[in-house]
Amino acid sequence: MLRFTDEQIAFQEVPGEVSLAYTIAGCPLGCKGCHSSYSWRSDQGTALTPLYLQHCLERYKGLISCVLFLGGEWQPDALIALLKLSRSANLNTCLYTGLDDVSPQLKQQLTYLKTGRWLAECGGLNSPNTNQVFTDLRTGQRLNHLFVKP
Template structure:
């Protein structure tokens, strides 16, 4: 079962998109300095069932353009089902992963993908020296420049 610790509407995590974002609990990486360390326990939060997710998509229909999952790739089959449901509702999909590679079946259902572990010395997507990468998978373009402050 996928659990989530936060559900919110976000405007900055995916360029040009209004996203319904879920922080998925159970991250196995445990990056030092993680802003979501409270979500590391696998059973913390609320269950993200297919029915609940579908109702949330209907609630925000016409108001959101994307669904963002902050994690969840460690339960690929469960996440895959939700990605397909979001796409069936004509929404873009995004995954923020701390991994450099994710399962091919997940990648096939994504519009956007952020990869790379959090490293405080290198910073996040707004840092020009970050190890993290944010891709538009439709074009393969790295969109990190959209986050860097000048």
């Protein structure tokens, strides 16, 4: 079962979308300099069950356009169930992962995917030197340019 440490409405993580965002507890990567290192322990946070998510989707109906998971790919079956639920509510879906890629089964349920470990020397998506990639999986288009201010 997935657990989350943070639940918030986010406006910047997925360009053009109003996202219901969950920071998932238990990330096994442990990237040096991670802004969410407090969430690494898997035994903390609140259970993110399909029933809980369904209630949230009903509460935010008409107000959000995307559901964003900051992690969770290490429990693919649980994450896929939540992604399917989000998609059945006609919402876009996004996963932020520190991995370089995820399984085809996960990608099939995603609209957007951010890949790549956090490397302080490269910066995040708002850096032209980042190693991270933000992709619209519907088109395969890399959208990093939407994060970098001119």
